[in-house]
Each structure stands twice: as C-alpha cells, then as structure tokens.
Amino acid sequence: xxxxxxxxxxxxxxxxxxxxxxxxxxxxxxxxxxxxxxxxxxxxxxxxxxxxxxxxxxxxxxxxxxxxxxxxxxxxxxxxxxxxxxxxxxxxxxxxxxxxxxxxxxxxxxxxxxxxxxxxxxxxxxxxxxxxxxxxxxxxxxxxxxxxxxxxxxxxxxxxxxxxxxxxxxxxxxxxxxxxxxxxxxxxxxxxxxxxxxxxxxxxxxxxxxxxxxxxxxxxxxxxxxxxxxxxxxxxxxxxxxxxxxxxxxxxxxxxxxxxxxxxxxxxxxxxxxxxxxxxxxxx
Numbered sequence: 001x002x003x004x005x006x007x008x009x010x011x012x013x014x015x016x017x018x019x020x021x022x023x024x025x026x027x028x029x030x031x032x033x034x035x036x037x038x039x040x041x042x043x044x045x046x047x048x049x050x051x052x053x054x055x056x057x058x059x060x061x062x063x064x065x066x067x068x069x070x071x072x073x074x075x076x077x078x079x080x081x082x083x084x085x086x087x088x089x090x091x092x093x094x095x096x097x098x099x100x101x102x103x104x105x106x107x108x109x110x111x112x113x114x115x116x117x118x119x120x121x122x123x124x125x126x127x128x129x130x131x132x133x134x135x136x137x138x139x140x141x142x143x144x145x146x147x148x149x150x151x152x153x154x155x156x157x158x159x160x161x162x163x164x165x166x167x168x169x170x171x172x173x174x175x176x177x178x179x180x181x182x183x184x185x186x187x188x189x190x191x192x193x194x195x196x197x198x199x200x201x202x203x204x205x206x207x208x209x210x211x212x213x214x215x216x217x218x219x220x221x222x223x224x225x226x227x228x229x230x231x232x233x234x235x236x237x238x239x240x241x242x243x244x245x246x247x248x249x250x251x252x253x254x255x256x257x258x259x260x261x262x263x264x265x266x267x268x269x270x271x272x273x274x275x276x277x278x279x280x281x282x283x284x
Contacts, residue, residue, distance in 0.1 A: 004037040013038060015050035015245065021237045022054040023205075024183060027108065028066065031055045050244035053237035062240040065233070070112025072232015073203045077113075077177060078120065080199065080224055090198045090220055092176060095121075100175040102126035102135075102197065103142075104167070105182030106149060109203050109230065113179055114142035122177070126170045129155060130182070133170035136162035172196060180207035187212045195221070202226035 007013035013020065013034075022031055031054045039048040055061035064071075077096070081087060084094045092099070099122045103110045106129050114124050123139040132155040134140060140162060148158055156164060165173075171191065178197035180186045184206035187195065192212035200216060200223045202208060208216070208223060216223055243249070263282075270276055 001033055001037045004034045005041065008038060008041045013051055014042075015045070015047040015241070019050065019237075019241055020052050021233065022108070024105075024107065028054055028056045028059075028061060031061075032059045035059060046247075047245055050241050053240045054233075055240070060240075060244050062236065062243055065236050065240060066108065067112040068236035069109045069203070069230050069233030070114075071116055072235070073109065073113040073179065073181070073201060073229050074116035074120070075232070076224055076229040077117065077179075077199070077201050080201075080222065081177075086222065090222060092198060097121035098123060099177055100125045100137075101177045101179065102128065102170065102173060102175040103179045103181060104128040104171060104186060105180065105204065106146065107181070109233075110179065110181035111142060111146050113181060113201075113203055117177075118142055125175055126173055127155065128167045128170045128182075130167065132156050133165045133167045134159050134162040135165055135170050135173050136160070177201055180204050183207070185209055187216075189215060192216055193219075197221065199224065201229055203230050205230070 004013065012018055020034065022028065031052045034052045035049060035055055038051040042048055049060040054065055057063060081092070081096055081099060082094055087094050096117065101114065101117055101122050101124050103114045103124065103126070106127050114127070118124050124142050125137055125139060126135040127133065127140060127142070127145055129149065134155045136159070138161060140159070149155060172194040174196040176197065177199045178195060179201045181203035183204060186204065187200065187208040189209065189211040192215040195216070198221060200208060200221060202223065202225055205226055207226065213223055266277055266282060
C-alpha cells in the first residue's frame with residue numbers, strides 16, 4: 001500500500017499511465033491491495049480498477065490469469081520442440097514426449113509450466129527453489145512437489161529416490177530443457193559453459209546475460225527468448241485491463257455480439273422473403 005501511495009504521488013501508476021502486474025514475490029492478493037489503495041486515493045477515477053492486472057476475479061480480475069504465463073511458456077516450448085529441423089540440429093527428436101525438464105523457480109510461472117509440460121508427456125527431472133533443489137531421472141510429480149514445498153518450506157526430506165542438491169548443483173545437471181523461471185541474470189558467463197541443457201526456455205525476465213548467450217550459441221543450445229515465451233501473462237493482462245475499462249463482463253459482451261448477429265440474419269431473411277417477424281418471434 002505504501003509503495004502504491006508513492007507511485008500515485010509521482011503519477012507513475014494509472015489505467016492510462018502504467019499498469020503493474022504480478023511478478024516475483026507478488027500475486028493476486030498484492031494486486032488487490034494496490035487496486036484498493038489506488039481507488040482510495042483516486043475516488044473520482046471511474047476506471048480505477050484498471051490500474052493493475054492480475055487481481056482476484058472478485059476484485060475485477062479475469063479467469064485464467066493465474067496460469068496464463070505458465071501456459072504461454074508451455075505453448076512456446078511445444079512449438080519449438082515440434083520443429084523437426086531444429087530438433088535434428090541439437091540431437092533431439094520432435095515432440096515433448098520423454099523430454100527431460102529442469103525448472104528453476106517454482107512459483108506461479110515455474111509450477112504451471114512444469115504442470116502443463118508433465119501433462120503433455122515431458123518428464124520433470126529437476127526442480128530448483130532459492131533454498132533447495134531436487135533431481136530425479138525417473139521424474140517428479142510437480143503437483144505433489146508443490147504441495148510438499150508449501151508444507152515444508154523447502155525440498156529437504158521426502159520425494160523417494162530424488163537427490164537433494166544445492167540450487168547451483170541442480171542447475172547444471174543434464175536435461176533437454178532448462179526453464180529459468182525466477183530472477184534475471186541466472187545464466188551468466190560464469191556458469192553458461194557448465195549448463196548441459198539443449199534448450200533454454202526463458203520464462204523469467206532477462207535470465208540470460210548477453211555474454212552467456214554467446215557461449216550457449218557456440219555450444220549449439222537453443223535459447224527461446226523471454227519476450228516471446230512469457231508473453232502469455234501480458235496477453236491475458238491486456239484482456240483484464242480491457243474488461244475493467246469497458247465495465248462489461250466478457251460473457252455479456254459475447255451475448256451482445258451473438259444477439260447482434262442474429263438480428264442481422266433475421267433482417268437479411270426479411271429483405272429477401274418480404275416476410276416480417278413479430279417481436280415475439282424475434283425474441284425467441
């Protein structure tokens with residue numbers, strides 16, 4: 001709330017100025033706090049609910065926003081691995097089936113990316129958090145891992161045959177796809193040469209430094225850029241922002257569009273047949 005207050009004072013937040021969205025360490029709860037604070041300081045702004053996105057549905061949010069970024073990451077990776085020519089160049093077969101994946105950062109983006117990839121047939125072999133990491137060639141259930149992490153606060157203990165490693169050790173374990181989904185500058189010139197992944201999927205913002213990218217390119221590693229891969233969240237945020245500005249639910253907009261289409265169809269029938277529908281017939 002204090003942060004939002006300072007942004008308002010500096011005129012650095014608003015539906016037509018700058019619209020923040022959740023990122024590392026924030027979620028729908030914090031977005032609801034920001035909206036509430038902005039509205040309290042701008043009681044005359046009828047578009048106040050559009051000052052932030054990623055809000056709970058009950059506070060002007062939109063269904064699907066929570067998993068949108070992770071789903072976008074999944075779609076981007078799927079399209080990449082379905083390109084047979086590109087996969088041949090790095091020694092992989094097309095498709096997600098059996099691909100070994102390590103996810104760094106198991107928050108909103110990392111969890112949903114892992115969940116959708118596992119459902120599509122990929123094998124989550126490593127999960128890295130800020131304080132611990134696990135690695136298992138046999139595969140890890142991301143839903144169970146998330147529940148255990150919430151319960152314990154780390155990956156220490158449990159998980160059957162999984163190895164318990166430090167985050168830096170797990171980061172350089174062999175895999176087909178490495179997904180940095182935490183902070184920026186995670187892959188640098190100091191560790192790029194040690195990374196054994198064949199595809200780097202940038203789910204975080206700027207996780208790979210330019211010198212590191214040069215090293216990875218020389219190693220014939222595909223780097224899927226963050227601007228493309230994590231755009232799912234921004235796309236759905238746009239629709240949430242649009243919903244808040246129009247003050248109309250998407251279901252109602254769809255209904256209005258369909259009704260208009262039916263009215264045009266009836267008018268076309270009337271003009272060609274010279275028959276006119278009654279008000280009762282039109283309402284049906």
